[in-house]
Amino acid sequence: MQAVEWVGELPQRIAGAFPDACLQCLSYLGQHFVEVPTGVVAPLIQYLRDHEQYDMLTDLTAVDHPKDAGRFEIVYFLYSFARNERIRVKTRFAEDHDARSIASIFAGANWLEREVYDMFGVRFSGHPGLKRILLPEEWQGFPLRKDKSILAMDQDWVRDHLHIESGQ
Amino acid sequence: MSDSPPRLDDPLLESEGRYLEGSEMVLNLGPQHPSTHGVLRVVLKLDGERVRDVECMIGYLHRGVEKIGENRTYQMFAPYVDRMDYVAAVSNGLGYCLAVERLISVEAPPRAQAARVILTELNRIASHLLWLGTHALDLGAMTPVFYTFREREEILKIFENYCGARLTTHAFRIGGLQYELYDGFEEQVLAFCSMFPRRLDEYETLLTGNRIWVDRLKGVGILNAADCKRYGVTGPLLRAGGVEWDLRKALPYSGYEQYAFTIPTGRTGDSFDRYLVRMLEMRQSVRIIEQAVSRIPTGPIMAKVAKVLKPAPGEVYVAIEAPKGELGYFIVSDGSDQPYRIRVRPPSFLNLQSLEQMAKGALVADVVAIIGTIDIVLGEVDR
Numbered sequence: 434m435q436a437v438e439w440v441g442e443l444p445q446r447i448a449g450a451f452p453d454a455c456l457q458c459l460s461y462l463g464q465h466f467v468e469v470p471t472g473v474v475a476p477l478i479q480y481l482r483d484h485e486q487y488d489m490l491t492d493l494t495a496v497d498h499p500k501d502a503g504r505f506e507i508v509y510f511l512y513s514f515a516r517n518e519r520i521r522v523k524t525r526f527a528e529d530h531d532a533r534s535i536a537s538i539f540a541g542a543n544w545l546e547r548e549v550y551d552m553f554g555v556r557f558s559g560h561p562g563l564k565r566i567l568l569p570e571e572w573q574g575f576p577l578r579k580d581k582s583i584l585a586m587d588q589d590w591v592r593d594h595l596h597i598e599s600g601q
Numbered sequence: 602m603s604d605s606p607p608r609l610d611d612p613l614l615e616s617e618g619r620y621l622e623g624s625e626m627v628l629n630l631g632p633q634h635p636s637t638h639g640v641l642r643v644v645l646k647l648d649g650e651r652v653r654d655v656e657c658m659i660g661y662l663h664r665g666v667e668k669i670g671e672n673r674t675y676q677m678f679a680p681y682v683d684r685m686d687y688v689a690a691v692s693n694g695l696g697y698c699l700a701v702e703r704l705i706s707v708e709a710p711p712r713a714q715a716a717r718v719i720l721t722e723l724n725r726i727a728s729h730l731l732w733l734g735t736h737a738l739d740l741g742a743m744t745p746v747f748y749t750f751r752e753r754e755e756i757l758k759i760f761e762n763y764c765g766a767r768l769t770t771h772a773f774r775i776g777g778l779q780y781e782l783y784d785g786f787e788e789q790v791l792a793f794c795s796m797f798p799r800r801l802d803e804y805e806t807l808l809t810g811n812r813i814w815v816d817r818l819k820g821v822g823i824l825n826a827a828d829c830k831r832y833g834v835t836g837p838l839l840r841a842g843g844v845e846w847d848l849r850k851a852l853p854y855s856g857y858e859q860y861a862f863t864i865p866t867g868r869t870g871d872s873f874d875r876y877l878v879r880m881l882e883m884r885q886s887v888r889i890i891e892q893a894v895s896r897i898p899t900g901p902i903m904a905k906v907a908k909v910l911k912p913a914p915g916e917v918y919v920a921i922e923a924p925k926g927e928l929g930y931f932i933v934s935d936g937s938d939q940p941y942r943i944r945v946r947p948p949s950f951l952n953l954q955s956l957e958q959m960a961k962g963a964l965v966a967d968v969v970a971i972i973g974t975i976d977i978v979l980g981e982v983d984r
């Protein structure tokens with residue numbers, strides 16, 4: 434089964450609001466998502482919040498595709514209480530690019546963006562305090578990247594802080 | 602006072618302009634403090650008893666659950682999710698099973714769905730009971746914890762009779778249930794349902810009208826509906842803020858649309874409202890269980906599911922109303938037998954983020970009350 438085009442009034446309005454951005458409105462298993470270029474993410478989320486009543490950021494996460502040119506995919510999950518509907522906004526960008534923080538649009542994005550930075554090493558420009566959240570600040574490496582083995586860890590940190598030689 | 606204020610090696614003071622004033626001090630609450638329910642460390646900047654700034658340091662229980670998920674087959678990962686919110690393991694398992702079932706377009710048979718609802722609601726009560734007992738303990742009420750653990754024990758016995766485990770149950774399988782309900786299941790659950798509301802009344806005589814209890818919670822840690830939405834806060838906190846929203850009603854799953862129940866809400870969004878909402882939720886859970894037990898359908902308990910699951914490439918997000926709020930699973934499949942990416946949307950993580958907003962300007966003792974009524978489980982915050 435393939436993702437199909439999302440037909441309806443809302444995708445039309447979204448496309449109408451951002452005529453120059455090449456965005457794609459798709460559906461898979463009845464769940465809707467919009468794929469947009471990175472620069473459009475913040476304006477689109479602002480638009481969805483202010484004009485389409487998507488008033489809660491449920492979640493924000495990343496997916497790593499190391500073989501692709503657009504390595505990192507950031508996924509934003511929005512929910513509208515008034516419509517009782519969810520929508521996902523997705524964007525892809527290369528490893529040397531930064532994402533733009535949406536913490537000024539949804540305060541809840543603060544920790545979620547920190548977690549993505551912590552796990553994937555994606556930087557969010559404009560974030561009020563981008564630093565690691567789950568791992569120690571001095572930790573080297575980003576564990577949820579696909580090229581990190583599940584057994585890989587920062588041996589030096591473990592040795593220096595926990596005084597465990599083998600890492601196990 | 603010297604011109605250059607002291608700079609301590611502390612995260613609160615790193616950013617510019619956040620120096621300590623003359624009468625201020627920094628206090629670490631946790632990570633081994635009992636009132637932080639596990640290994641939460643809260644760095645407080647205090648001016649006397651008044652909290653000027655708050656920062657949560659989390660991650661002490663980080664085990665890389667999402668990474669483990671990418672390295673296990675769909676079935677092998679199911680027991681791991683129980684270890685996130687370990688006081689509500691059944692809810693975690695339900696959310697995960699529903700997400701994978703959605704991905705492979707399978708639905709559990711009606712009998713399995715009813716059994717899932719009963720066990721999940723029992724788990725909601727168990728989770729709220731653990732919260733109530735420990736939260737009361739934090740605020741100096743010693744008695745309730747003994748009562749709530751007595752009733753929680755009855756629920757854990759039902760789990761043990763059903764699947765052999767009490768805490769991390771792995772009660773459900775992708776596609777339904779592994780075990781048929783045991784003989785005497787209905788009677789044991791109904792006996793609990795007839796006994797439990799009276800016990801709830803007992804707790805309320807201890808707490809709800811208790812002047813000390815009310816003074817400690819009323820007007821403390823207010824989080825209104827708008828703030829909840831800004832922070833992505835869900836569950837009892839959102840309902841206490843006056844939003845009548847529950848995923849069991851808004852986007853029903855596992856047959857919840859068949860059961861009559863109401864969504865309790867608060868008015869002000871303070872700690873006392875959150876306490877009341879959870880107390881009322883337990884009564885609603887009893888209602889749901891009674892309805893579900895009275896009409897468990899007959900039939901198979903397992904849908905047809907392949908031994909090796911290889912969902913078509915694609916992604917899906919499925920969320921349930923866990924005891925602590927919206928618990929979501931975002932699974933990306935690349936067509937192999939292991940998830941390409943599995944993301945858990947933990948309710949405690951997002952709820953805890955609002956602590957900063959609630960605790961600024963409060964007293965130190967209030968911080969304990971606020972952490973208590975957020976109802977966090979660090980296993981889920983840190984994953």
